[in-house]
Amino acid sequence: MADDLNFNIQVEDDAPQKKTGISSGNNGGDARNVAVSNQSVPGEGREGEGHPTARMFHVGFKIGALILYLMLNFVIDNTIIAFVFVTLLNAFDFWTVKNVTGRLLVGLRWWSHIQEDGSEIWYFESFDEKIKNNSTDSTVFWGALYLTPLLWFGLLIIAFLKFNYIWLVVCLIALVLSCSNVIGFYRCSKDHKKKVKGFLASQGLKAMTGGF
Numbered sequence: 001m002a003d004d005l006n007f008n009i010q011v012e013d014d015a016p017q018k019k020t021g022i023s024s025g026n027n028g029g030d031a032r033n034v035a036v037s038n039q040s041v042p043g044e045g046r047e048g049e050g051h052p053t054a055r056m057f058h059v060g061f062k063i064g065a066l067i068l069y070l071m072l073n074f075v076i077d078n079t080i081i082a083f084v085f086v087t088l089l090n091a092f093d094f095w096t097v098k099n100v101t102g103r104l105l106v107g108l109r110w111w112s113h114i115q116e117d118g119s120e121i122w123y124f125e126s127f128d129e130k131i132k133n134n135s136t137d138s139t140v141f142w143g144a145l146y147l148t149p150l151l152w153f154g155l156l157i158i159a160f161l162k163f164n165y166i167w168l169v170v171c172l173i174a175l176v177l178s179c180s181n182v183i184g185f186y187r188c189s190k191d192h193k194k195k196v197k198g199f200l201a202s203q204g205l206k207a208m209t210g211g212f
Contacts, residue, residue: 050134051104058101058141061093062148069155069170079166086170094177097145102185105137110184124188145185149178 065086072082103109107127114120127133156171 050136054101054104055137055140057096058105059144061089061096062144065089065093065174066151066155069167069174083166083170087173090174090177094181097181098184101141102181102188105141106133106185106189108185108188110188112184122184122187126188145178145182149175149182152178 068082068086068089072085076082098111099109103125109125110123112120112122152171152174156168156175159165159168159171
């Protein structure tokens with residue numbers, strides 16, 4: 001397999017359609033459908049190859065934040081310091097999942113941009129349709145991604161029932177960050193599946209027409 005992988009960027013604009021350009025240099029293209037090819041991505045690359053280090057970081061920040069939340073009050077008698085440490089770990093996890101482990105483990109990345117008129121544009125980046133993700137990478141990525149907000153929601157309910165408002169804020173921040181990644185990657189994955197179905201349909205049509 002070539003060292004350079006093909007990536008596609010899908011852009012969703014909630015505002016009325018208009019011509020725009022993005023940083024990749026494809027100026028003047030339709031804002032809803034822009035393709036970028038042959039971007040070299042270090043560390044990614046061969047079909048079926050796993051990324052154990054990326055899996056470790058993908059899970060590690062989440063577990064670390066949860067452990068600190070549950071245990072730090074017993075170690076440090078300072079709620080503010082505990083608040084800062086847990087929030088920072090959640091922020092590190094959000095950035096790592098959004099920009100690193102999502103690309104390495106499932107070949108997806110998302111980001112959004114608020115325009116001057118207040119409308120939001122969503123950008124979805126994905127592997128070429130021919131690339132197949134490692135099954136272990138995918139299982140770890142999606143499992144941890146969906147489980148994390150459920151755990152933080154449970155902890156948020158407990159903090160609310162105990163009237164512990166500082167930890168309620170911590171849980172709320174963690175829940176917002178984790179849910180943002182869930183929504184972003186879900187929409188990105190949904191868009192990628194559409195492209196894969198289109199690719200498979202076109203390949204099937206080529207095979208059928210080539211047989212005549």
